[in-house]
Amino acid sequence: MISSTREGGRAWVVGNDLNTDMLAPGFAMKLGIEGIARHCLEAVDPAFATGVQRGDVLVGGRNFGTGSSREQAVGVLLHLGIAAVVAVSFAGLYYRNAFNLGLPLLVCPEAGTIRAGDRVAVDLDAARVHNLTQGVVLTCEPVPPHLLEMVREGGLLALLEKRIKSGAVRSAPTGRAPDAA
């Protein structure tokens, strides 16, 4: 599955430990996703929210998405049309949130070689990033199969909807784990 178009999208590059409060600032959290998206990354790159185009790719360093559980930090990128985020590593909570909302992520040890404005195409199934500007292919860590399925279905909500319809998930299961205490 090619997450971005084959022609690729433009790369926007941010640094290490890019946190959720940069993506979705606290003061904007009472707003809807459109309102929050207007402030996305404004503390580090004020041009981002207005300049980003559908199909663009966000490139991070280490520990992308550190901080809060707020999944609006994922939602704003989807709203702004980001096709995928490629980073050296992700904060675990952000990683889960992204796939739950259907935003593809790739862990790419060589993400640091991508320069702002490069055209990149992201192949999630093959776990590869094609840097079309530099003419190189970057190998990424494979995404676990159940998360690939989640993205393919459009996220956990869509997946649950499908499974409930097919009877594979009941909304009130009867079995229980033994009590912890």
Add this chain to the structure above:
Amino acid sequence: MGSSATPQTIAQKIIARASGRPAVTPGEIVTCRVDLAMMQDSGGPRRVKPMLDRLGARVWDPEKVVVVTDHFVPPVDEDSRRIVQIARDWTKEAGVRRFHDAEGICHVVVAENGYVKPGMLAVGGDSHSVTGGAFGAYMFGIGSTEMLGVLVTGEIWLCVPHTIRLRWDNRLEPGVSAKDMMLFLCGHLGMDGGKYQAIEYAGAAVSALSMQERMTICNMTAELGGQAGLVAPDEVTLQWLEQAGVTDVSAAGWHTDHGAPILHEKVFDARVLEPQVAEPHSPARTRPASTFQDVRIDVAYIGACTGAKLADLRMAAEILKGHRVASHVRLLVAPASQRDQAIARDEGILQVLVDAGAELLPTACGACAGYGAYRLEEDVVAISTTARNFKGRMGASSAQIYLGSPYTVAASALSGKIADPRELL
């Protein structure tokens, strides 16, 4: 529970029980039954209700759900009023009886009600849900959509974590606290040092900590990048739970077996730890408070689940008793819960803080995440007992936020600049 002959870590034992297996191996992906699902007003009802409605689904077990309003209380405008009202209406509609409205910050309220118990597999719709690990539970933060999955199915998937053990030998010296241990660890290991694995805090200095100090330790596992933080339950845990009215609970077995697979263990000496301060804009930019010279502050903030529990208020009072804050400093105190505030009032601690010049703010998340009525203004320099000093988090992007313990923040408020609290004890 943990009846397997293979030595296992606490994390493995909890996940094995919750996934219905005799044992689990790090790296394995399993599905667990959830014992407790906690939500606050920002990521909770206002986000999950529309999704539940779309699915036509009901909560799998309302008795296992806790909802606490803390982010948008007290409401400051129509938007926040609406968000809090959704939580009130939805808990009724969904049959969630454990609803705590504006009683304090969720992680503290959940603990004081004895909801988190040793051996539980628990999730919370907030990154600081890792606080629950102080009780020997495997508790971690998730987003709203993942919470929806839990509410509908009662289950969640996990990649069985490796365990990183951080052992603190000896005892902390006076004026040094759990917050200093965590700031030091963030500086030492980085915000991704936890590698989204289980972090087990052990050693004599950890065992000697009160329950609320253990909560501070596990709380900042979020800043250390662990999925969960754990302290093995003991008498301290059981005493706390008993006071919260929980008696049907045992600590037995919920420890890491000798020979269990530990990814790595690091050993620290608590006796030589100095008070720590993190510089803007990361909790990992930490060095000893004594090395900061002439960093003048405008605001001293004592707040949040990390830094305004009863134990934290007591530390601040120890420093502030009989003194006044520097004339140019605003000292703001937002106690972490109504209960802690009431006890602090009874103990005379609240009066000590007010006499020193403190302004009291509501018992909510407040300025920590920039949600409340009070926000840091342009170019303000603040020192705070909270967990995160990300650029712009507590208000203006130009604000400079330093992090320290309640001792250090109180000492800095008196000095008017960043100070080592040991000089004032």
